[in-house]
Structure formats: structure tokens, C-alpha cells
Amino acid sequence: MNHFPIEFPRRAAMALFGGAVAAGALGAAPSARAAQGSRMQQVIPVPESVREAPGVRFELGPDSAIGADPAAAGVAEYLAGVLRPATGYALPTGERGDLVLRLDDAGLGQAGYRLEVTAETVTLRAGTPEGLFNGVQTLRQLLPPQIESADPQPGPWPIPGGAIADRPRFGHRAAMLDVARHFFGVEQVKRYIDQIARYKINFLHLHLSDDQGWRIEIESWPRLTEHGGSTEVGGGPGGFYTQQDYAEIVRYAASRHITIVPEIDVPGHTNAALSSYAELNCDGVAPPLYTGIEVGFSSLCVDKDISYRFLDEVIGEIAALTPGPYLHIGGDEADATTDEQYRAFMRRALPILRAHGKTVVGWHEYAKATPQNPAVVQYWGTDPADPEAAEVAAAAARGSKILMSPANRSYLDMKYDESTELGLNWAGYVEVADAYGWDPAAHLQGVGEESVLGVEAPIWTETLENSAHLEVMAFPRLPAIAELGWSPAATHDWESFRARLAAQAPRWEAAGIGFTRSPQLPWP
Numbered sequence: 001m002n003h004f005p006i007e008f009p010r011r012a013a014m015a016l017f018g019g020a021v022a023a024g025a026l027g028a029a030p031s032a033r034a035a036q037g038s039r040m041q042q043v044i045p046v047p048e049s050v051r052e053a054p055g056v057r058f059e060l061g062p063d064s065a066i067g068a069d070p071a072a073a074g075v076a077e078y079l080a081g082v083l084r085p086a087t088g089y090a091l092p093t094g095e096r097g098d099l100v101l102r103l104d105d106a107g108l109g110q111a112g113y114r115l116e117v118t119a120e121t122v123t124l125r126a127g128t129p130e131g132l133f134n135g136v137q138t139l140r141q142l143l144p145p146q147i148e149s150a151d152p153q154p155g156p157w158p159i160p161g162g163a164i165a166d167r168p169r170f171g172h173r174a175a176m177l178d179v180a181r182h183f184f185g186v187e188q189v190k191r192y193i194d195q196i197a198r199y200k201i202n203f204l205h206l207h208l209s210d211d212q213g214w215r216i217e218i219e220s221w222p223r224l225t226e227h228g229g230s231t232e233v234g235g236g237p238g239g240f241y242t243q244q245d246y247a248e249i250v251r252y253a254a255s256r257h258i259t260i261v262p263e264i265d266v267p268g269h270t271n272a273a274l275s276s277y278a279e280l281n282c283d284g285v286a287p288p289l290y291t292g293i294e295v296g297f298s299s300l301c302v303d304k305d306i307s308y309r310f311l312d313e314v315i316g317e318i319a320a321l322t323p324g325p326y327l328h329i330g331g332d333e334a335d336a337t338t339d340e341q342y343r344a345f346m347r348r349a350l351p352i353l354r355a356h357g358k359t360v361v362g363w364h365e366y367a368k369a370t371p372q373n374p375a376v377v378q379y380w381g382t383d384p385a386d387p388e389a390a391e392v393a394a395a396a397a398r399g400s401k402i403l404m405s406p407a408n409r410s411y412l413d414m415k416y417d418e419s420t421e422l423g424l425n426w427a428g429y430v431e432v433a434d435a436y437g438w439d440p441a442a443h444l445q446g447v448g449e450e451s452v453l454g455v456e457a458p459i460w461t462e463t464l465e466n467s468a469h470l471e472v473m474a475f476p477r478l479p480a481i482a483e484l485g486w487s488p489a490a491t492h493d494w495e496s497f498r499a500r501l502a503a504q505a506p507r508w509e510a511a512g513i514g515f516t517r518s519p520q521l522p523w524p
Contacts, residue, residue: 038160039142042503044479045200045486046496047138047166056161058098058117060143062089067097069104074255075132076101082140086510088152100124101132111202112167115139117159130257134200138164145506170440172403172454173485174203174261175478177470178413180210180272181293182232182461183239184470190252191467195474195513197256199482204253205261205328205361205456208241208318211271211290211298215240216262220313221277227289228272233462235291246321254323261361262318265330266311267337267345271298279306293462296335302345312352319356326376327353332363343369350375361403364388367395375400376453382408382427384444393446401453404440410481412459412474416516422463423473432518436480436497439489457481468514475508475515476501498522 040052060083068076076093079101084091091099099122105114106127113126113135124135142160146153175196177184184192193204208215214228217240229240241249250260270280271290278286282301290298300307319327329349334342346369353360354372361376368391371377377395379402381388396402407414407427414430415423441449457478464470479501484492502521508514517523 038162040160040162040164042500043138043141043164044497044500044504045483046491046500047164048488048491049163049165051163053117053161053163056117056119058119058122058159058161060087060089060099060157060159064089064091064099065097066091066093066099066101067095068093068101070095072101072103072129072132075129075136078133078255079136079139082136083143083147085151086147086149086153087155087157098122103127103129103132108165108167111171111200112165113138115164115166117142117161117163119161122159130202133197133257134166134168137198137200138166140198141507146510148507148511150512168200168486169488170452170454170485172203172456173201173482174205174403174454174456175201175474176205176207176405176456176458178207178210178459178461179215180207180213180232180265180461182236182465183213183215183229184461184467185239186241186245186248188467188470189249192470192474193249193253193256193258195471196478196482197258199479200486201457201478201482202257203259203261203324203326203454203456205263205458206249207263207265207458207460209264209272210269211295212292213238213240214272214276216246216318217242218314218317219243220317221310223276224273224314226276228276231289231291233291233293236465243317243321250322259324259326260322261324261326261328262322263328263330263361264311264314264318265328265332266349267300267302267307267342268296268298268332268334269330270300273310274298274300277310280304280310295333299334299336300345302337302341307345308348308352311349312355315352315356315358319353319358322358325359326361327356327358328361328378329353329366330363331366331369332380334365339368346371364392367391367400370398371395371400373399376403377401378403378405378456379444379447380405380407380411380458382406389444390446393444396447396451400451402444402447402451403453403456404443404447405456405458406438406443409434409438409443410455410457412457412477413461413464416518420516422469424460424462430477432476432480432498432501432520433494435477436484436492436494438484439492440484441489455481455485471514472516475513476504476518476521479504 066076080091105125113131116123126132214224225240232238364379415425
């Protein structure tokens with residue numbers, strides 16, 4: 001399979017991906033030929049309702065302006081920032097304009113919106129700035145692909161006429177970025193935030209600690225970053241976020257209506273911490289730093305009180321920096337502890353997170369510790385018949401919410417096929433059809449729609465070292481997970497989706513986003 005990194009020459013890419021391929025009408029599965037036409041039918045995630053107005057279009061021009069309610073001023077400035085580079089237009093923001101943002105329609109909930117396009121105006125309505133922001137992501141897909149360019153383009157800038165009413169199926173639509181195996185700096189994280197926001201992702205889970213590196217400054221335990229953050233997989237220089245860096249990531253994500261979920265993985269995946277502080281080890285001896293990719297060999301000392309003082313102080317500092325409701329405790333692959341030790345650890349650890357005001361999220365292994373609700377169990381398994389899947393269903397029956405991220409469907413670091421250069425394949429190969437071809441509310445027996453919090457697309461970085469690597473693994477599969485999380489189940493149709501997804505290619509190229517050219521898609 002060919003990988004096209006962000007440096008791929010624009011002229012060559014345009015030769016490959018020159019025209020747009022439209023998708024069919026809502027819920028239908030038309031051929032690419034039948035679907036050609038309005039970009040109203042190309043949106044990803046597919047909206048709940050689309051009504052076209054044939055023959056009507058709005059033309060964005062040099063005199064266009066953005067008029068917004070005062071409480072929507074931030075979204076208006078974001079929209080202007082999206083549109084100005086390619087158009088070269090001033091696009092002033094204020095209370096009047098032909099692009100109108102109004103906070104006067106709460107009928108589609110916290111995140112929903114209505115979009116109406118006439119020959120004279122484009123009007124977005126929602127009950128919240130978050131809803132308007134989601135509408136902006138749809139609006140940008142209604143414009144020609146070159147709108148995504150950072151450089152001036154010749155235009156014109158038509159928007160097809162019609163109306164869209166839209167809201168998410170699940171309130172939690174997440175991506176995860178592993179910054180522990182390889183470190184990604186603040187600007188790289190911001191770049192990924194902007195990319196996932198395009199597809200209405202609203203949570204970013206940051207895997208901040210693991211055997212290979214500790215990535216967030218803890219003032220009360222400074223060696224975690226001074227020593228534990230000094231390397232990464234393969235022995236590179238590693239790195240870490242100061243608390244100011246982390247606060248900037250949280251702020252930037254919030255400006256894109258994305259909530260950060262920090263993860264401190266315990267009791268396993270802790271070699272970086274154990275190497276930093278000998279007293280966290282049962283024998284009092286600090287192991288060397290680790291730069292391989294094996295798992296399951298490390299553990300905090302379950303029987304030592306200092307393990308829980310450590311956790312309390314670490315979680316306290318991170319919780320104070322994190323305005324969102326969730327904190328992820330990890331809990332996976334703790335093979336160095338017995339089940340009895342694991343449950344004993346969680347009985348003491350979970351109340352610490354709750355005491356700091358956070359709802360606990362953990363990988364599905366922690367379901368065996370019967371966490372007190374509210375709690376979120378993140379399912380990452382590959383076999384719905386596995387006994388651990390039954391534990392997840394039991395947690396759902398107790399009232400826990402389940403976050404769905406089966407590794408053989410949603411892990412973006414899995415290889416597409418045997419020829420993929422990057423990634424791993426322990427969960428199997430995950431092509432685009434695999435990423436799209438499952439229903440989060442029907443994947444696990446005993447875990448129905450009412451128990452599913454949402455979906456998450458994790459990207460682990462044992463083999464990924466830079467933004468270009470992230471992009472060729474996330475695209476085109478991330479939009480598949482995003483659509484499963486946002487769009488009504490009745491609209492999920494592979495033939496429609498593959499045409500709409502292929503039509504995104506010129507947008508990615510114009511934006512400088514690398515992607516993998518899966519042979520499953522009818523690339524233009």
C-alpha cells in the first residue's frame with residue numbers, strides 16, 4: 001500500500017485526486033455516478049437530515065461578512081480563520097453579515113445544529129456554541145476542497161442551497177493519542193486536534209504515561225519527567241509537557257470544543273515511574289529505563305502505602321489542570337499483579353480519583369474491580385465471545401457506561417494490510433471497511449445503545465514518530481469511526497460512505513494532511 005505523507009507534492013497529488021466524488025442521498029447506497037452533484041450529499045459524518053434546493057447556491061464573495069450573536073463570537077472568529085487564507089477575503093465579524101450564526105435553536109440538543117443555505121444567506125442555528133462549531137465543520141465541507149488551503153486560491157466559492165438538520169447519535173466521540181511511546185510536542189498535538197475536529201470528534205484522550213516515558217510535569221514528584229521523560233521507544237530523547245504546556249493543550253482543545261481526558265496508567269505500564277523513584281518498587285530497587293515495546297512486566301507495589309500517596313498527589317495535580325469530567329486510570333495489561341492484588345489496588349486507587357472530583361475511566365480489565373458508578377469502562381478487546389467481554393456486559397448491567405474501541409475495528413495504529421510500512425498487527429489488519437463495518441450498540445452482547453457512552457479511535461505510537469506518521473494511519477480510517485459515533489445507525493451504508501470518504505481526498509491534500517490510499521475506496 002502506498003503512503004502519502006504531508007510532504008507529498010501537491011501537483012502530483014492533484015493529478016491523482018483531482019475531482020470530487022459525491023455520496024448518495026441520506027441512508028441510500030447509490031453508485032458514484034448517481035451520487036455526483038451537490039456537496040450536500042458528501043458530508044462526513046452524514047447528517048441526520050438533508051434537503052437540497054436544486055438550482056440554488058450561495059456565493060461567498062469579497063464583500064461577505066460573518067454576523068453572529070455575541071455569545072457566538074468565538075465560533076465566528078474560528079469560521080473566519082478557516083475561510084480567510086484560501087479566499088483572501090477580509091470576512092469581518094460582527095452582528096451582521098451574510099454568513100449568520102445564531103444561538104436561538106436548542107431543538108437539536110447540546111451539539112446539534114441547523115444549516116440553511118439560500119442564494120442570499122448562509123444561516124447556522126444552534127442552542128450552544130458547540131452546536132454552531134459542529135455546523136461550521138459541515139459548512140466547510142460544502143465549499144470547494146481548495147477552501148482548506150493555507151494559501152490564496154482563485155475560487156469561486158459556491159455553497160449549494162438547501163437545509164441540514166443534524167445532531168449526534170452519541171455524546172462522546174473520542175480520539176486517543178499515545179504520547180508516551182513516542183513524545184509529540186504541543187504543536188503536533190494541536191495539529192491533531194484540528195484534524196479530528198473536522199469530523200466532530202469532541203474528546204481527546206492523552207495517554208500520558210507508560211513504561212517508555214512519563215510525559216507530564218508533576219511538581220511534587222519532579223524526577224518523573226527529569227528522568228522518566230528522558231527517553232522513548234528506540235532510545236530517542238523523549239520529552240514532556242510542563243504544566244503550562246498541558247494547560248495550553250487543554251485551552252486549545254477547548255477552543256475547538258474538544259475535552260481533554262488525561263490518562264495515568266496504573267498499576268501496570270509504570271516502568272518510567274518505577275525507574276524514577278526506587279521507593280515505588282516492592283524491593284526498593286529502581287529498574288533501568290525501558291525503550292522496547294513489550295508489555296505486562298511492570299507494576300506499582302500494591303502493598304506499599306507510598307503507592308497510593310504517589311497516586312493521590314499525581315492525580316491531584318493533573319485534576320487541578322483538567323476542567324473536563326474524566327480522568328483515565330488505565331488498568332490494562334497488569335500481568336505483574338495477581339487478580340487479588342489488582343482488585344486490592346483498585347479498591348484503594350479508584351476512590352482517590354473520585355475524591356479529586358473526576359469520573360473514572362479505565363480500560364476494560366478494571367471492570368473486574370466492580371468500579372462504583374459513575375464509571376466508564378473502555379472496551380478494547382477483539383473477541384466479543386471473550387470472558388472479559390462478559391465482564392464488560394456485567395458492568396453495563398450495573399449501570400456503568402461503556403466506551404467502545406475494539407482494537408480490531410478502531411485502533412488506528414493497526415496496519416491496513418500486510419504491506420503497510422508503519423503500525424502493528426497484533427489485533428489483525430484493519431482496513432477502512434473494517435473500521436466502518438460495525439455497530440457500537442450491537443458489538444457486544446448485553447451492551448445496548450442505552451449503555452454505550454460513545455466511541456473512541458486510539459492511535460498507539462510504538463512505531464509512529466511524527467505527525468506525518470499519525471496522518472497516514474488516521475486517514476482515511478478516523479472519519480469512519482467519527483461517522484459511527486455521530487450519524488444515525490440507519491444511515492450507515494458502506495457504498496455511500498466509501499464514495500463520500502474518497503471525495504475527502506482533495507480536501508486533505510489542500511490542507512496538507514497525509515493519508516493512505518486504500519484500494520477499497522474509489523479515489524477520484
